[in-house]
Amino acid sequence: MNEAPITLVVIEDEKPIRHFLAKSLEDAGMQVFEAENGKRGLIETATRRPDLVILDLGLPDMDGIEVIRRIREWSNLPILVLSARSQETEKVNALDNGADDYLTKPFGVAECLARIRVLLRRQSGSAASQQVFQFGAIKVDLVNRLVEKAGEAVHLTPIEYRLLSTLIRHAGKVMTHRELLREVWGPSHSESSQYVRMYMGHLRHKLEDTPALPKYILTETGVGYRLKTGE
Template identity: 45%
Template sequence: MASVAKILIVEDDAHIRRLLRAAVQRAGHGVVEATSAREGLSLLDIEKPDVVLLDLGLPDRDGLELIQPMRSRSNATLIVVSAREDTAEKVAALDLGADDYLTKPFDTEELLARIRTAMRHRTPDQETERVIETGDVRIDLAHRRVERDGQDVHLTPKEYGVLAELSRRPDRVVSHAQLLRAVWGAAQEDRVDYLRIAVRGLRQKLEPDPSRPRLIVNELAVGYRLSARG
């Protein structure tokens, strides 16, 4: 792959840790391992990883409590890898600042795909200058311009706001609350109906078949994901 990452695995289960290590080393990445929250925070400061794979069920501290400290101390991409399937847990992790959430048991190829996406789009300082191309859609964030098949697409301000937020994190789920706060403001973060109307409009304008969306993908009860593959 084009980018080689240093990956910090924070996981107390030895079997899962071995599985993660084998997968990421097979892809050519470097690995650092922690078995507790305290060790994970320490290695985050010392090793300065590009990606953190974080378990939530740690012996000394709930992993959810680590997300904000990690986010404040590092710009590493943070992917939660947890057996917790509850929608509220996923939403909480994303709202606290996690970049993605993968539920155990997981497919190692999907994990590696998530890491590749994280490394491909790890350019936070140049975020507003990026151009995202997916399928026949081109999104120019610097010039607030959207094209489909080379033709300009007119979007309402809210539609563009939602698309821009998703474009800044392609192939990563963005929660309903995150999108609503960013586009409508914190006072409207419970108005999922506003978001659904905007997404419906985007699909009508950008999807070949709005009834079978491939560009803006629904993560049931959690949020939306912009597919970078179109």
């Protein structure tokens, strides 16, 4: 590749985690700028103009959510949030405030790289512009609104289709209940998240081989849904 390398800012107060992230990301050919607190992170983000920000939610000087909000004031660059398990509400809060995805600690390098790739690709708009989207045996013709499973047509209701197309548009990225409600039912709708669950159930029954052990439409408990594609 002769383009400029991908640049990242890692905002994380724990030195070992920061170092291990920087080392592995640099090994993957990315350029990494480290920041040990929120203030420093905001400065780095503003001056380095990175392609992506990795942000730990538990920072010593300011709330991680606040960092997201400040970045979102001037940029929509992808933000990957790091958080501990069992902090579902915090994750949802971060996602609803503009973060793009999250990683639960402890995580592996491979997992982290995969997420980064998804976010960067989505940013470049490659997934959304495809005319036909395919995962497993499922083929979705986004222009003609046709869904096929193993060559056979699958009939979807309008809401089910909108749900599926929304997931495809954000393939690989987690979607919170609120985001799905807003995109599928429209901003004026105040349906509760159980409707999302119900339609998601229908969708699974129509698309997944074993709906109880889904391979593609995955549940992120307490947070939302993610469409898992090939990787």
